[in-house]
Amino acid sequence: MQIQPNVRTIEGALFEAFVKSGAVSKDNADDPVKVSLARAARTDAGVHAAGNVVNMKLITSPPGVDDLVASVNNNLPPEIRVWDIMTYDTHRSCDSRKYTYFFPTYLLIPPRPGSGLFYSLRRQNGDPPAHQFWDFIDQPSEEAHSEASDQVKLAARLKELQRKRAWRIGVVELDALRAAVKRFEGTHNFHNFTVDKDFRDRSNQRHMKSIQVADPVVHGETEWVSVLLHGQSFMLHQRKMMAILILSVRTGTPPNVIDEMYGPRGVTVPKMPALGLLLEYPVFEAYNGKIMAANERIHDPNDPEHRQLIDFEVHREIIEKFKNEYIYSRMRAIEDNQAIFDAWIHTIDAYTGQDLLYLNHEGNIPPESVIKKGERRANRFKDRKQFNSTDYTNGTQLSSLPFLDADCEEEEEKFYEKQTETED
The missing domain is CATH 3.30.70.660 (Pseudouridine synthase I, catalytic domain, C-terminal subdomain)
Structure with a gap:
């Protein structure tokens, strides 16, 4: 999972795909550290993953890109997929993990x-x-x-x-x-x-x-x-x-x-x-509980402060x-x-x-x-x-x-x- 020099990794492939999709600026495209790339769970070499959360600073609406998820997936090999893109910090909020x-x-x-x-x-x-x-x-x-x-x-x-x-x-x-x-x-x-x-x-x-x-x-x-x-x-x-x-x-x-x-x-x-x-995926029970409580106070799902739950079951x-x-x-x-x-x-x-x-x-x-x-x-x-x-x-x-x-x-x-x- 974790990015390493001169080794093919999932994070390395993701970073390159975001660069190609315009979600990472040219100034930051030479080093993943510049976008604070991190992950919620690591995997050993050779271990599969169906779900994970990767955190990085992105341009969420690159010029000329209507669907960032689709654009990134088009720049990835088929065995690596992005399920969703969310706009807030999550990688420190993982409570637990599920493996099969x-x-x-x-x-x-x-x-x-x-x-x-x-x-x-x-x-x-x-x-x-x-x-x-x-x-x-x-x-x-x-x-x-x-x-x-x-x-x-x-x-x-x-x-x-x-x-x-x-x-x-x-x-x-x-x-x-x-x-x-x-x-x-x-x-x-x-x-x-x-x-x-x-x-x-x-x-x-x-x-x-x-x-x-x-x-x-x-x-x-x-x-x-x-x-x-x-x-x-x-x-x-x-x-x-x-x-x-x-x-x-x-x-x-x-x-x-x-x-x-x-x-x-x-x-x-x-x-x-x-x-x-x-x-399988990392779990964010405490984080989701806080988001649900905050969303109940907002009421309007279109409010900029309204947040998505991190829910792989969706x-x-x-x-x-x-x-x-x-x-x-x-x-x-x-x-x-x-x-x-x-x-x-x-x-x-x-x-x-x-x-x-x-x-x-x-x-x-x-x-x-x-x-x-x-x-x-x-x-x-x-x-x-x-x-x-x-x-x-x-x-x-x-x-x-x-x-x-x-x-x-x-x-x-x-x-x-x-x-x-x-x-x-």
């Missing part, structure tokens, strides 16, 4: 038998009950597992992926999701859901006003579900909230593990792919059309072509270390999972940078094994061999 995370429901299928996470759960909880999804799998021998060619592995993974996309969430999983998200509501210390923050840092305190899990919907072959998060503010990489939500449900970990993570002990929580994250129809055309359709196409979410969950299941041992049937954090300052951890979990992006235009297709990460496969094979020797 959109993901395939197959992420809730329990870990694959024989994977690192499967064995981790078995060591902690005993033999897990077999999940019917994995009934089709014949467990390979050690020799067959290590000697299988990439073509054989690809065929097996495609078969597995096809079955995942045909899987549909049940009442049990959906109820578990809805119960778990309630643990995020209210004011908590989110130090474990961001990066490089000490428990005592007051900036970790965040208030979640409400979180809602929508009913699942099917697009193409895949079922998707969305989670709407309404909070006063969000932290860097707070996609970790979604990760612990999904991982706890798919492993049968009680939701009290989320409460444990608000405590002083630091743990590693994976980040969900950026692909599924969407800023534009709901065109915003939904935009989301479906430029955001959701793109998310789904990338997942269909490159199985990004499947690749992510594959890296989770392949992990063989101790960082995720809090995924257990007690919902507690064992000492082995606690990060101690200055201590080097063997086989620590590492997030893959590839999941921080939503730009996969130059990425590989399924036939190029995007989900068979070389490092991940090697790690899983070594663990498989060691585990087989132990069991023998």
Whole structure:
């Protein structure tokens, strides 16, 4: 979102469009600082937004321009739109923000038998009950597992992926999701859901006003579900909230593990792919309340002192059309072509270390999972940078094994061999 030198950003494109439309004077056209450009909410690189508020000083009626919104949009690429232009300062009045995370429901299928996470759960909880999804799998021998060619592995993974996309969430999983998200509501210390923050840092305190899990919907072959998060503010990489939500449900970990993570002990929580994250819009409840009270005293909507409310719902129809055309359709196409979410969950299941041992049937954090300052951890979990992006235009297709990460496969094979020797 935020303008940066020599980087393509939304604010940079907006500023150029306003310049071309005559809404920024020639004297100010060389530097956005001159028009006090600011925004109500930022987004990480690659994270989508359906609504935001950008504040800048503008010429609201440039000569020869009858409709400034239409003129600016004509000078923007189609994936960036201006919904409205208002004539007063707003960027310091944002009370809260709404985000949606959109993901395939197959992420809730329990870990694959024989994977690192499967064995981790078995060591902690005993033999897990077999999940019917994995009934089709014949467990390979050690020799067959290590000697299988990439073509054989690809065929097996495609078969597995096809079955995942045909899987549909049940009442049990959906109820578990809805119960778990309630643990995020209210004011908590989110130090474990961001990066490089000490428990005592007051900036970790965040208030979640409400979180809602929508009913699942099917697009193409895949079922998707969305989670709407309404909070006063969000932290860097707070996609970790979604990760612990999904991982706890798919492993049968009680939701009290989320409460444990608000405590002083630091743990590693994976980040969900950026692909599924969407800023819906910033919310201006207190500001709108003041404007409504002021407008009631004015009575006449044509009075120069009469002000508009900042209400994205007025534009709901065109915003939904935009989301479906430029955001959701793109998310789904990338997942269909490159199985990004499947690749992510594959890296989770392949992990063989101790960082995720809090995924257990007690919902507690064992000492082995606690990060101690200055201590080097063997086989620590590492997030893959590839999941921080939503730009996969130059990425590989399924036939190029995007989900068979070389490092991940090697790690899983070594663990498989060691585990087989132990069991023998």
